[in-house]
Amino acid sequence: MQHLLVTGGSGFIGSDFIRFQLSTYPNLKVTNLDKLTYAGNPENLIAWENEPRYQHVKGDILDRQCIVDILMSGVDAVINFAAETHVDRSILDSGPFVQTNVVGTQVLLDATREAKISRYVQISTDEVYGSLGDEGAFTENTPLAPNSPYAASKTAADLLVRSYIHTFDFPGLVTRCSNNYGPHQFPEKVIPLFLNHAMNDRPLPLYGKGDNVRDWIFVRDHSRAIDAVLRQGKTGEIYNIGGQCELTNLELAHQLLDSLEKPHDLIQFVEDRPGHDLRYAIDCSKIQNDLNWYPETSFDKGIKETIEWYQSHTDWIKRIENGEYRNYYQQQYGTRLNS
Numbered sequence: 001m002q003h004l005l006v007t008g009g010s011g012f013i014g015s016d017f018i019r020f021q022l023s024t025y026p027n028l029k030v031t032n033l034d035k036l037t038y039a040g041n042p043e044n045l046i047a048w049e050n051e052p053r054y055q056h057v058k059g060d061i062l063d064r065q066c067i068v069d070i071l072m073s074g075v076d077a078v079i080n081f082a083a084e085t086h087v088d089r090s091i092l093d094s095g096p097f098v099q100t101n102v103v104g105t106q107v108l109l110d111a112t113r114e115a116k117i118s119r120y121v122q123i124s125t126d127e128v129y130g131s132l133g134d135e136g137a138f139t140e141n142t143p144l145a146p147n148s149p150y151a152a153s154k155t156a157a158d159l160l161v162r163s164y165i166h167t168f169d170f171p172g173l174v175t176r177c178s179n180n181y182g183p184h185q186f187p188e189k190v191i192p193l194f195l196n197h198a199m200n201d202r203p204l205p206l207y208g209k210g211d212n213v214r215d216w217i218f219v220r221d222h223s224r225a226i227d228a229v230l231r232q233g234k235t236g237e238i239y240n241i242g243g244q245c246e247l248t249n250l251e252l253a254h255q256l257l258d259s260l261e262k263p264h265d266l267i268q269f270v271e272d273r274p275g276h277d278l279r280y281a282i283d284c285s286k287i288q289n290d291l292n293w294y295p296e297t298s299f300d301k302g303i304k305e306t307i308e309w310y311q312s313h314t315d316w317i318k319r320i321e322n323g324e325y326r327n328y329y330q331q332q333y334g335t336r337l338n339s
Contacts, residue, residue: 003029005075007061007108008082010034012185013123013219015044017079020223022048029053031070035060039085039186043316061104064111071115077230078112079121080105083157086188087127087150091274094149101153102160109164109172120172121230122161126215126240127151128176131277138176139283140238147275158238165236173233175226177241178282182219182302183309187320191303194253195310196317198262208272210250213279217243218302221295228291239291242282245299259307 004021008014009032018030034040036058048054059066061082071078082104084090084097105122112120129138130145144159146152164170181191194204225241233239247255253267287293310317318324 002027002077003031003073003075005031005033005067005070005078007033007078007080008040010036010040010042010044010056011081011085012039012044012182012189013180013222014081015041015184016182016219017081017223017226018045018054019048020220020227022051022054024227030055031073031075032056033059033061033067033070034082037084039188041184041186041320043319044184061108062099064107067108067111068114071111071117075115075117077119077121078108078117079123079226079230080108081123082108083123083154085125085150087148088188088273090148090150090153094153097150097153098156101150102156105157105160109160109170113164113168113170118171119230120161120170121226121233122158122172122174123226124158124174124176125151125154126176126178126242126280126282127277128155128158129280132279132281134279137242137281137283138240140176140240140286147277171235173229173235174238175229175241176238176282177222177225178215178217178243178280180217180219180222182306183313185219185306187317190249190252191256191306192310192317194256195260195307198257198260198266199311199314201262201266203268204253204257204266205270206249206253206267207270207276209269210248210253210267211278212249212276213246213281214249214252215242215281216245216247216252216299217241217295218297218299218305221297224296225287225291225293228287228293232291234290239287240282240284241287241293242284243295243299244282244284246279246281247299255303256307259303 090097129142146155161172
């Protein structure tokens with residue numbers, strides 16, 4: 001039985017990856033190491049809590065001994081999702097981003113080396129490349145030019161992985177993905193934020209003129225891409241992952257409002273974010289050619305599924321807004337949270 005250590009697996013993308021792994025590979029075991037910070041929601045994996053092939057360990061990737069103990073139990077591969085990810089929060093206070101995203105990655109790399117694990121996948125972001133103009137797309141060879149403290153911390157982590165690959169012959173790979181959307185995404189992110197506000201007839205706060213462009217990918221397509229890299233990717237390589245769906249933020253807001261049959265005048269333009277990147281776009285021809293991965297979910301199909309999920313999970317949103325979700329696991333499972 002293959003055994004994966006997934007760090008940060010209670011977050012949006014990590015939890016989707018775990019659900020995909022457990023449902024796709026019946027002979028696979030997953031250990032999820034998650035500190036359960038504000039964006040780590042144990043409800044994202046509540047359906048798998050009684051599955052013998054799944055274990056949650058409440059812990060920090062800064063805790064090397066905790067990681068080594070898990071790795072020495074027979075782990076075959078490490079997939080590192082653990083990160084502080086919200087750009088606005090990094091502008092207010094970059095400290096937690098440096099600690100988790102940079103120092104945490106260094107600790108995890110050292111522990112993985114010590115345990116002689118044969119596969120390590122670092123989950124990164126297209127934001128490490130900076131901002132594009134009106135044309136072109138990021139390739140794996142695009143120079144790194146991060147423009148926010150969050151992006152800089154992810155860039156530093158990527159470079160640490162690169163250095164370990166070249167210095168220690170470390171079995172690492174890096175994936176860099178465009179903006180994700182789908183069920184279970186934390187409500188501070190733009191799509192669930194806009195959906196939640198629109199469903200409750202509240203203003204949608206849109207930065208600047210709404211002309212910033214993002215490339216959107218459905219989260220399950222991202223999970224499939226990471227799976228392809230994990231199982232088929234070449235050690236030492238970087239793989240860009242994109243949804244091939246570029247929208248301005250204004251176009252996105254209009255489409256969400258139209259889907260909910262809400263008026264466009266709910267849009268409220270607000271002061272732009274400092275250092276706001278104009279455009280991201282991913283050239284994912286490398287992963288398509290080398291690993292035969294392609295995004296399968298159109299934006300129309302994916303956003304329909306996403307909207308339906310949020311409409312049927314308003315209690316989930318409320319528990320996050322009032323903070324109850326942070327106590328939910330303890331109330332349901334007692335001390336099992338710390339197992």
